[in-house]
Amino acid sequence: MEVDCIPFSKTGYFSQLIVDYLDQKDHLKPFYNSFPELASFGPQLEQKSESFTPEQRDVLVKALRQQYEGIKISPATARHITMLESSNTFTVVTGHQLNLFTGPLYFLYKIISVINLCNELKNTYPERNFVPVYWMATEDHDFDEINYFNFKGKKIQWNKEASGAVGRLDNQGLEAVFNTFKQELGAGENADRLKELFDKAYLGHPDLTSATRYLVNEIFGDEGLVILDGDDVMLKKQFVPYIKKDLEQQLGFNAVSETIRGLEEFPERYGIQVNPREVNYFYLKDGLRERLDQQDQQFFVVDTGITFTAEALWKELEEHPERFSPNVITRPLYQEVVLPNLCYIGGGGELAYWLELKSFFEQMEVPFPILQLRNSVLLVSEKQAGKADRLNVRLPDLFLKQSSLINKKIREISNIDIDFGPQKEHLVKQFAGLYELAEKTDKTFLGAVKAQEVKQLKGLEKLEKRLLKAQKRKLSDHVSRLTGLQNELFPNQSLQERQMNFSELYLELGPGLIAELKEKLQPIPGEFLILRY
Template structure:
């Protein structure tokens, strides 16, 4: 399969049809998008009022409220990103997304000469519990530890999930390294935990604290006021779901024909809305009316629309229609996706057109790997590259052990095996004693062979123990740069680095240049 990230970055014209917002590396794309947005109307006053009230509840600072007030003005545009409400912000890439929208909004504010505000859409309507219920840190020995939420989520949206008892969380954070800022970080985490009414709010409070100086606006689509604002789009989705399905099918086929993999795989009958009754389930239609996946209850169009008018809070978009709802609510100059999102957004261009919208610019999020001084030192001492670490260091560990093997363990044991084989060869005349002597000698030789192999393993274990400090450094390097055999940004929680380096760690990331191509940048601490 082709890589859409690489193609978008190096040969945008090959995929321009699928990203009609334009090439994110060209300022002309932003200028054209701004011109298009000036022809659109939005419920700016209602939107700003709701956001203001919501952020008062979050205790947001002056910078955020200034951004919200700017949204009231017709010339103001927005840069958005989104992510599920992970535990204590979730992995590093969530922070990277947020910093990207902040930086891109700042950049376009200067270049376009008009207000551009950063907005983070918290996907609290999602119910993918496995995606958000656990996060990972390193302990003082650079071993991976986790912090997870109890239970299985019960099929409810994340925004309906209560925060667990603080003792449950604090106990799992006990093994965090004793960094200079550990007490400070845990105090804030506990404060936000006590303030939050659900997981979405806990997430917002934590990420807001890390990014407080930049005035990032948070959007919680589960708030009743936002549901009311989005209700006209839900009604439209129900009305033209057949056209939307066809648009998705056609664009997906074209995407696959170019050699890319389809990220969205429709199962059939999707209306592309969810209904919480009380579990969040997909609304389907197979010609006989509407029903919920896994349910036999049927609804006709009038009944479904009546339910929407009465209780819009029960409805939410799916992966196909969430970007369209975003387009309806916000003057979206650009959206900042991760690699997986970029793939499925490529399938949605014709869906946007079906609703009479143009797709926004897709600006790839920042991607980076953080190197602590100790990890840098190990890389330099061992002559390793990041690519070596990503590919695994088992072979390098073995080479290190063998380079230290001045006593030639394997050669000496091989000589022993040869001598034993020769000795048993000299015993072959004894087979004349009885017919079972041959089998006796064979079995005895095998047992001796097993013992030599056992000895070999034990000797190499001793060798590993003798040079354990070298192997330990390499193990720590892998745990830090490629934890769980994955990229660091997809696993480690940013609070691990805040515990060690304070909030200055966040500012270090915010200073790095925007590349707009998912190119991994190295962050030296």
């Protein structure tokens, strides 16, 4: 694979908040501890060493071994789980929903980012051990977000009535999905491997959690990836004191609300990713995950008849911690309580809400992890690269909005000058003389001069647009081929990694796909990668 790159800020697909974070703007530094650089991990290691106890390690390892019971795991993963017993072992984590057949392509990039960073940290701090962890979002309840994946422009969807935590859903109905997918895949060695993966994962396991664990273990097990399910009673018992403290003092609501007010003071007017609630937990049972709320001294589960006094809620929390599910505000805290974690790797949206949480972590006396943006990649086939060469278009230009791309290219290839900039500049100079004349004779004439200037400038702009439109018609074949290429690489005018499923690439590249990506992706990405294969 040949590598090219483009700054994240130039892609047009990342928020100003993330661009400023990557640029390490001073005004954002109060919202995180350390920027993701290898030297930053030294202090982070010491901080986490002091806060994560041997008892927490024991619980973590017991929970992991129980979750992996009956599963054939790689020697590398087994070794990593054993390493977690040791006080000199730490984790790097990414989390993701249980999207059907991994969902969008960036799922691979997130996990490879974690694996590569662990390897780089081992080179930098050889006396320590680093374990890559994928946190399965088994407690999410938005089924419509995870029940499909895209394959060659078609939506492969699992139609099912669903409620409650998605990880607990049974896999009924996935045989029909498999049959549809098989027909789309066709024949061939790589197609057969994809069929086998889907079959064994989803038809060979009873629920979505176990299916996802199997699938991800098959893809990344040899890299030593450890897969963790937070829907675990042993792990949640450790989180009970934090839940109780938060509910009693509404720390999450108060701290995050204050942080949001701080972010809103900046002239950049960053969009706020998530807003906290007074109660940031769900009540969880089979088929049920509904928001917990409070009115006066009474707690209740929204849209149900379930209510608790404060005393009854504390009793429920102690006896059934597995029934309390953190929301987007408190899940990161839960993760950092139960793991010896140094760094969270996520997408732009994820980092945006993590940047709201530092004050909350401080009040809970839990170390705030380093936040790293995951790798982002545009994969371009040899055929597509050839099209770009024949169209004489640079691959980074394809990140432009389609109308801007077309206009830019038409101006480049047109045999006439469509830029009326010089004419506009000449017109402005002419009117400057008229303004001077009006100042010396009749100042009331200034308004008329201004109106005439605006009218003539608009006339030039209109003529420029008409000429550009005419050239587009004349060069329609070039425009059609250019937009066709961009639509291939940016499906639905979105990043490829947010639309395409890994199976399309696996059909072409086979088992070597993961190794190729692992080799080309950087442990700490500085730019958006363009890979030609």
